[in-house]
Amino acid sequence: MCGIVGYVGKRPAAPILLDGLGKLEYRGYDSAGIAVCDSGKIQMKKARGRLKVLSELTHDGEIFPGHVGIGHTRWATHGEPSDVNAHPHFNADNSIVVVHNGIIENYLKLKKKLIEKGYKFISDTDTEVIAHLLDYYYHGNPMQAIIKIMHRMEGSYALGILFKDHPEELYAVRKDSPLIVGHTRDGCIIASDVPAVLKYTRDVYFIENEEIVCMRQDSMEFFNVDEEPIEKEPTHIEWDVDAAEKGGYEHFMLKEMYEQPRAITDTFSPRIKGREICIEELAMSDEEILNIKKIMIVACGSAYHAGVTGKYVLEGMARIPVEVDLASEYRYRNPLIEEGTLTIIISQSGETADSLAALRDSRERGAKVLGVVNVVGSSIAREADNVMYTWAGPEIAVATTKAYSCQLIALYLLAMKFAQVRKTISDTELGGYIEDMKRIPDQVEMLLNNKNRIQKFANRYLAARDVFFIGRGIDYAISLEGSLKLKEISYIHSEAYAAGELKHGTISLIEEGTLVAAVLTQENLYKKMISNMVEVRTRGAFVLAVTNEGNHEIRKAADYVIYIPETNQYFTNSLAIIPLQLFAYYISVGKGCDVDKPRNLAKSVTVE
Numbered sequence: 001m002c003g004i005v006g007y008v009g010k011r012p013a014a015p016i017l018l019d020g021l022g023k024l025e026y027r028g029y030d031s032a033g034i035a036v037c038d039s040g041k042i043q044m045k046k047a048r049g050r051l052k053v054l055s056e057l058t059h060d061g062e063i064f065p066g067h068v069g070i071g072h073t074r075w076a077t078h079g080e081p082s083d084v085n086a087h088p089h090f091n092a093d094n095s096i097v098v099v100h101n102g103i104i105e106n107y108l109k110l111k112k113k114l115i116e117k118g119y120k121f122i123s124d125t126d127t128e129v130i131a132h133l134l135d136y137y138y139h140g141n142p143m144q145a146i147i148k149i150m151h152r153m154e155g156s157y158a159l160g161i162l163f164k165d166h167p168e169e170l171y172a173v174r175k176d177s178p179l180i181v182g183h184t185r186d187g188c189i190i191a192s193d194v195p196a197v198l199k200y201t202r203d204v205y206f207i208e209n210e211e212i213v214c215m216r217q218d219s220m221e222f223f224n225v226d227e228e229p230i231e232k233e234p235t236h237i238e239w240d241v242d243a244a245e246k247g248g249y250e251h252f253m254l255k256e257m258y259e260q261p262r263a264i265t266d267t268f269s270p271r272i273k274g275r276e277i278c279i280e281e282l283a284m285s286d287e288e289i290l291n292i293k294k295i296m297i298v299a300c301g302s303a304y305h306a307g308v309t310g311k312y313v314l315e316g317m318a319r320i321p322v323e324v325d326l327a328s329e330y331r332y333r334n335p336l337i338e339e340g341t342l343t344i345i346i347s348q349s350g351e352t353a354d355s356l357a358a359l360r361d362s363r364e365r366g367a368k369v370l371g372v373v374n375v376v377g378s379s380i381a382r383e384a385d386n387v388m389y390t391w392a393g394p395e396i397a398v399a400t401t402k403a404y405s406c407q408l409i410a411l412y413l414l415a416m417k418f419a420q421v422r423k424t425i426s427d428t429e430l431g432g433y434i435e436d437m438k439r440i441p442d443q444v445e446m447l448l449n450n451k452n453r454i455q456k457f458a459n460r461y462l463a464a465r466d467v468f469f470i471g472r473g474i475d476y477a478i479s480l481e482g483s484l485k486l487k488e489i490s491y492i493h494s495e496a497y498a499a500g501e502l503k504h505g506t507i508s509l510i511e512e513g514t515l516v517a518a519v520l521t522q523e524n525l526y527k528k529m530i531s532n533m534v535e536v537r538t539r540g541a542f543v544l545a546v547t548n549e550g551n552h553e554i555r556k557a558a559d560y561v562i563y564i565p566e567t568n569q570y571f572t573n574s575l576a577i578i579p580l581q582l583f584a585y586y587i588s589v590g591k592g593c594d595v596d597k598p599r600n601l602a603k604s605v606t607v608e
Contacts, residue, residue, distance in 0.1 A: 002087070002101040003027040003073040004179070005196050006160040008170040008215050009187015013069035014061030016189070018051070020196035021073045025051050026245060026252075026396055027101075027192060030081035030377070032073045034058065035088040035097045037167045038066025042097050046072075046086035067187075067217070068170055070160040072099035075394050078107070079124025080377025089128040091135035092119065095164040098134065100127040101192055102156035102177040103391065105270040108280065110152065130159065138163070142171055143227055146212055150175070150225055155270065158207075160190055170215045172207065179207040181220065182234070188215035194237055195245045203234040251595040253397035253489070257581055258448055261441035263392045263402040264574070267409040268437055275431050277417040282370070283386050289421040293340030295322045296367065298330050298358045302404045302484060303346040308477040310344070310411035313570045317425055317433075318418035327354035330361065337365035344370050344414075348395065348403040350378020359383055372410050374403050388414070397596045399489050401581050404481065405444075408574050412437065415570070436568045440575070443565040447578040450562075451586075454579055457544070457560060458586035464492055464515055468506070468536075469580075470499040471519035472529055478519045478546075478573050482580030489588040489598045499532040512540035517580070520547040520554060521564065521572035533557040546576050 003024025007013045017034045025032075032054045033046025043064055047053045051073055058064060072087035079085035087099045104110070107126035110133060115121070119132045133152060138145040142163050156176035163169070172179060172190045181190045182201040190213070191197050197204060207213060210225045222230040249255040271279050295314060297307035304326055311322040325335070327345075337343075343362040347355045350373035359380055363369050371384030374392050381387045390406035416433055419425040425433075461467070467486060469479035476498045483496035497506050499518070510516070516536045520529045533543050534557050545558035549566050564575040588595045 002075050002192070003196070004070070004099050004101050004158055004160050004190065004192045005072075006070040006099075006170050006172060006190040007187060008068040008168070009184060009217050010067065011186055012061065012065055013067055014058060014064040016200070017069050017071035018055055018058070018061050019199065020189070020191055021051055021071050023195035023198075023245065024191065024193055025073050027073065027075065027394060029394065030074055030076050030375075031083070031086035032071070033086045033088050034061070034064070034069055034071040035162060036064040036066035036069035037162050037164065038064065040164070040167065042090075042094055042162060042164050044088055044090065044097065046083060046088065048081050048083050048086060068162065068168065070097065070099045070162055070170070076376030077103055077389065077391055078126045078376070080382070082377075085123045085125050087125075087127060089123065089125065089131045091131045096131055096134050096138065097162045098127060098131045099160045100130055101158040102175075103266055103270060104129060104153050104157060105155035106153065130157075134161065140165065142166055142169070143212065143214065143223065146171060146173055147225055147227060150210060156266070158192060168216055171212065172215070173210075173212045174207045175209050180204045181207060181213050181215065183220065187217050188220050190215070193247065198237065202237045204237060205232050205234050250589070251397065251585075253399055253401060253585060253595050256395055256397055257401045257578075257585070259393065260402045260405045260448070260578075261445045263406050264409050264444065265441045266391045266393075267406045268413060271413050272434055272437070275427065275434065277413055277420055277430075279388060279413060279417055281386065281388055282417070286421045289418055291340050292320055292342050292418070293338060294342070295320050296335065296337075296341060296343040296362065297322060297324045297346065298327050298343060298355060298362070299346035300327045300352055300354055302400045302481055303348060303352075303355075303407060305477055305481040305484065306404055306407040306411060307344070307346055308480060309408060309474055309573045310415070312474045312477065313412060313415045314418065316570060317415040318422055319424045320418060320422075325358070327352065327358040330358040335365070337362065337367045339366070341367040342370060343367040344372060345380055345384060346372045346407055347378075347380050348374045348392075348400055348407075350375040350380040352380070356380055356383070372407060374406070398598055398601050399485060399584075399595075405574060405577070409437070409440075412571060433568060433570070436571055439567065440571060443567065443575055444578055447564065447575060448582070450579070451582050454562070454582045455586040458583050459590055461515055462587060462590040466509065467492055467494045467515045467517065468509070469494065469496040469517045469519070470502065470529075470532060471496075472499050472525045473522045474569070474573055475519040475521055475525070475529070475576070478521070478576045478580070479517070481577055482517060482519070482584070485581055485584035486587060488601060489584055489595055490591055490593055491599070492587065499529055502532055502535060507535060507539065510536050510539045510541050514541045515544060516541040517544045517546065518558065519576055520545060520551065521576050522569055523548070526551065526553065530554065530557045546579055548572070
C-alpha cells in the first residue's frame, strides 16, 4: 500500500505534494519521491527513507517551481527500498512519469515483451513497466495511451501520470486501488486518501474502477475506459484530520481489520493462474520440492500461531513432516537439520531479532531457508535463500490483524503448491481449494459486518479476570491467536489450551462465570469438543462457541454461538479468527485501553 498525491494549479506544486504525502505517510514510509513539470521538462527527486529525507533534499519543495506534479510515499512490494526503486518512474527519455499504488500481476510478462522491443529497465519494480508501456503506446494522445495500457495490465492500480508534451495536464486512473480527486481554490488535486486533501478541499470525487480523470488548472473531466465522458457528483467530507488518517475508523486496528479482505486478495491473487499455483519468487524447481523431507517453521508471537496452522495445512495437504518452533527457543535445543530440510521463517517486519538469529543458525546447519515477510528489503528478506512477500501493506497498530491473515494465506498457497507438485491432492481437490480461497475475502467482509453483535457480547465481559480459549487441531491454533489478541490489548489474563488437555490440570481453574471460548471448525472433532464444552459448563463456565454454519448441535453445549461461513477444513482459521479479533478489540475499547499502542509492547521486536 502506497500514498499518491498530485496537483495542477496556480500555486507551486512541490510544497503541496510534500504536505499531502506527509498526511499519507502512514500508507508507506520506506521511500518517497516527487516529479514536477516546469519549463518544458519534468524534474524529479526521490529518496529512500522517511519523507523528511525528501523534504530536506528539496528544501521543502522550493527547488521545484513548477505548477503541476505528482508525488509518492512507498511501501515496497516489488524491489527493495532504494532510491532507484522509489517512485515516480520515468520512461527512457524522461517524457512520461508515473506514480502507482497497487500490484501489476502480469508485470513480468509485460516486462519481457518490452525488453524484446528494446526497452531497458533500471529498477526492480512493476511500476517502471507502466512507464515504458505508456511510452510504447503513446503517439501524442495521452488518453488513448492510458486506455491501451488499461487493457493490457492485470491486477490493481491507482496511477498519477504526467506527459511532458502536455505540461498543463495531470492524468489519473484507478482499478481496485483507492483514488480521490477534488477542486481546490486554485487548481485540482488527487490523492490516495482523504487526509491529503482536507487542507485544500472538503468536496471530493471518488474515482470508480476503470475511470480516468484529466485535470487542468481550472477544469476536471472524467471518462470511462471507452473514452466516453462521465458526470460525477462530489462528496462533502466532514471528518477531522485525525479521523481521516484512520479512514473514519476510531483506531488503526479496526481500520486494519477492515483492510483484511483487500490484503488477502493482494496476497493470493497474483499467485493463482487458472487452476495452477504460481509462486514465482519461491524459485524452487519441482525436483527441489519433491526432495523436501522435512519443514521447520520458526517464528514469534502471532507469526508463530500462523505457523502452527501451517503445520496442520502442510502436513494435511502435502504430506510433509512439519515442526514448529518459537524462534526464541529454536537455537537452544540444538535442532536436527537433515538433508532436504526447508526452514520457513515467518515475520511481519522481517526484522524480528530471534527469528533472524534462527534464520542464520538454520542456514549454518545446511537448511534451505524461505522467508515469509511483509516488508520488502528487510533483513530476513535479504538473508533468506528465497522470500515470499505477504503484501499486507503497512500495519500501524501494534496488535497484528491483517499481516497475520496474510501469513495464513501465504502458508495455504505454499501447501497447495507443494501438494500440487508432489501429487498428494488431485486436480479436482486443488480446483476446489482455489475456489474456496477466492471466496475468503467476501466471507471475511461478511463477518466484519457482524461487528455489532460481537460488540454487545464483549460489553458483558469488560470486567472479566480470566478467559480461556480451547480447540483441537487447527482450532487450537486459532485459539492461540484469539487468546493473544485479547491479552495484549485488553490486559485481561487469557490462555489457550488444546481442549484435550483440560482434564490434565487446567479444568481446576474453571469457576462460576468464567468465560471459555471454544472453537469448533473441524467437523471430525465436533463430538470431542462438545464433550469438553459440557465439562467446563457443568463447572460454571459461560461458553462462547465459534463454529461452522449448520452445526446446530452446538447450541446444546454453548451459551452463545457465532457462526462462520462454509469453507474447507484447512482455511477455517482465516474466518474463525475474525470474530475473535473483534471480540478483543471491543473489550479493549470498552475498558478504555490504548488499542493501537498497548503498554509494554512494540511493533517490531528487534532485541532478543
